[in-house]
Amino acid sequence: MRFPFKPLVAALAFTGTTTVTTAAPLFDSVTTFITHLTSPPNAAQHLDLTTPSTDPTGLNTLSSLSSSAKSVLQKNSAYLLLINATPFTLRKTGGHSYQMPVWDNSFPETVNPGQSVRVKIEAKTHRDDAGEMRYLLDIGEHGGGNGGGEIEFQYRGRNGPKLQVEWKSLAALGLPEGSIRVLDWHQENNVPFVLGAAPSAGNSSTTGQTSRPGTKFDPAKELVASPGLPTTGWMKQAYSRMHCLTLREMSLPGTHNSGMSLLTGGTALVKARPESVQCHASHMTVGKQLEAGARWFDIRPVIAGGKWATGHYTFFDGIKLPSGLDKIPGLGDLAKEIGKIGGGDKEKVLDGWQGGNGQLIADIVREVNDFTDKYPGELVIINLSHGLNTDTFSGNPKARLTQQEWENLMTELLAVKNRATHITMENIDLTYQRLSNLLPPSDPSKPNDLSRKSSVLFVxxxxxxxxxxxxxxxxSKEGFFFRGQLAIFDSYANTNNLNNMITDQFSKLSTHRTKADDDMFLLSWTLTQPVETMITGSIVKYGEDANRALGEKLWANGAMSAQRFPNVVSVDALDEDGEVAGLVAGISWWLARECPAL
Known part of the structure; x- marks a missing residue:
């Protein structure tokens, strides 16, 4: 077998940070190298599922069978991850199904407040497969005599597989009665759906800050659902719920290597296979990520061809491949190409800086301005780090931007409108600032008004x-702050194993967040690609695998509490449908302390 050179040159150990990788054997033998090449390790799979094959529907395996036999053996299968982040009980009121091997008995009778359940769904792949299951949100007397309303989960085989929610006699923010929301289908994996409401919605007679005496719960104004949450303006929608919260008390969806959604330049090796450094945001630009609900951005500025861009680079001090490649049938040409890259040493490759450039900073400025103009009342935090001048870094492993280059960058970023220039106190600790302080009022003469401007903070x-x-x-008075003004724990797991990443991040969360006013915590829900999977894998695939487990593990009973939850959840491969944003925004809605009415 002859292996093309182009996919192989992507054997780059990019960890998601600008690091130095020292000389070491990439593979311990030619046999190991060939094994990884032809049968690379599976990307991290969901914790509770059997590792799916490369053909999850079985079409190739069943290709020789008759159409009737295929229809019997093939299945559409997924898990509805139902999260009840409201103070009300969800009660099953009935349903039925047709040609659904797993449906009716899979749904629990009740889903209690704060509980998450994982409902198995299985259909035969016929066009007329169908199922319905109704649940009543039992708001009782809190609805002012209205006992609640129903939603219905529906499966449809036609043009499917399709899982959707119909709002039968219940409404939520942005979801009127009678509307239908289609959920993204994830074969053999989680399909999350969150219902959220403030805990005090269940109070009718208590006193104090969280009381609601004499009021009734209005689902159309106080119930949120995701997917379905208006991600473009979710903070504005939640302002009355969150206005008194500090950054230490809320939770923000974020993205890792936010600008690397496309490749605009880079080293020759990366250009050969851009999947090795790009697609952290699943082809979504920073503007699209804002629309999808992200509010924390990891921007890594580089100078490339005299222009400012985002970048993703790693310094290699000689990565080695096993000797003898030129003697393997079909790999002679590969060995010659490796020899050229390694400066004549066909065992040693990847000397110096390797990486690529993403979005241009000028484009990000334009997108941020477009978003904050169109959607007032949203807080945007942009973390700037890992600065690098790719025009001059040469072979220097400690290459960084100069002070003057940083000042040049910040001067360009002055074009960002709605910067937090109203925060002028020297050395102020941003993490103790309430949302009402971070978002300036639209009318300065009315500081307590609900109408707020958007605000962009550069850290x-x-x-x-x-x-x-x-x-x-x-x-210092232009909306730029140093990292010491944002007390946040940020330590990624540096592993490609999903189990190990989750254990690492939740262990750190338990250690560093024991009460609600502890330093902020960034949950780095990201997987690091090992060198061998760079040959055939991509960062976005790892990100998607990790995101499928996010809702189940984050909202598992006991994983979070009012004293222990992440303030930023940073992911790769942010989805456009709002799944990640809803899972994270729901934390602020359900677990954070409640604010007095405005």
Whole structure:
């Protein structure tokens, strides 16, 4: 078998950070190399599921069978992850199904407040497969005499598989009665659906800050659902619920390597296989990520061809491939190409900086301005780190931006409108600022008004070529803040194993967040690709695998509490449907302390 060179040159150990990789054997033998090449390790799979084959529907395996035999053996299968983040009980009121091997008995009779359940769904793949199951949100006397309303989960084989929710006699924000919301189908994996409402919605007679005396619960104004949450303006929708919360008390959806949704340049090796550094945001630009609900952005600025862009680079001090490749049938040409890259040493490749450039900073500025103009009342935090001048870094493993280059970048970023220039107190701790302070009022004469402007905070977290922290003195009143003003624990797991990543991140969460006013915590829900899977894998696939487990593990009973939850959840491969944003935004809605009425 002859292996093309182009996919192989992507054997790059990019960890998602600008790091230095020292010389080491990439594979311990030619046999191991060939094994990884022809049968690469599976990307991290869901914890509770059997690792799916490369042909999950079985079409190839069953290709020789008759059409009737195929229809009997093939199945559409997934798990509805139903999260009840409301103070009300969901009660099953009935349903039926046709040609659904697993449906009727899979749904529980009740889903209690704060509970998440995983409902198995299985159909035969016929066009007329169908199922319905209704649930009543039992709001009782809290609805002012209205005992609640029903939603119906529906499966449809036609043009499917399709799982959807019909709002029969219940409404939520952005979801009127009679509307239907189609959920993204994930074969053999989780399909999350969240219902959220403030805990005090279940109170009718208590006193104090969280009381609701004499009021009734209005689902159309106080119930949120995701997917279905208006992600473009979710903070504005939640402002009356969150206005008194500090950054330490709320939770924001975020993206990792936010600008790397496309490749605009880079080294020759990366251009050969852009999947090795791009697609952190699943082809979604920063503007699209904002629309999908992300509010925390990991931007890594680089100078490339004299222009500012985002970048993803790693320094390699000689990665080695096993000797003898030129003697393997079909790999002679590959060995010659490797020899060219390695400067004549066909065992050693990837010397120096390797990586690529993503979105141009100018384009990100334009997208942020478009978003904040169109959607007032949204907080945007942009973390700037890992600065690098790719025009001059040469073979220097400690290459960084100079102070002057950082000032040039910040000058360009002054074009961002709605920067947090109203926060001028020197050395202020941003994490203790309430949302009402972070979002300036639309009318300064009415500081307590619900109408707020959007606000963009730039946090600079880097050192210069002189090994000094970036000096922000010239920009201290322009919406730029140093990382010391944002007390946040941020430590990724550095593993490609989903189990290990989850254990690492939840262990760190338990250690560093024991009460609601502890330092902020960034949950790095990201997997690091090992070198061998760079040959055939992609970052976006790892991100999608991790995201399928996010809702189940984050909302598992006991995983979070009012004292322990992440303030930022940073992911790769953010989805456009709002699944991740809803899972994270629901934390602020359900677990955070409640604010007095405005």
């Amino acid at each position: 600079v977290d880097d050192i210069t070529t002189d090994n000094q922290h970036v000096n922000l003195s010239k920009f």
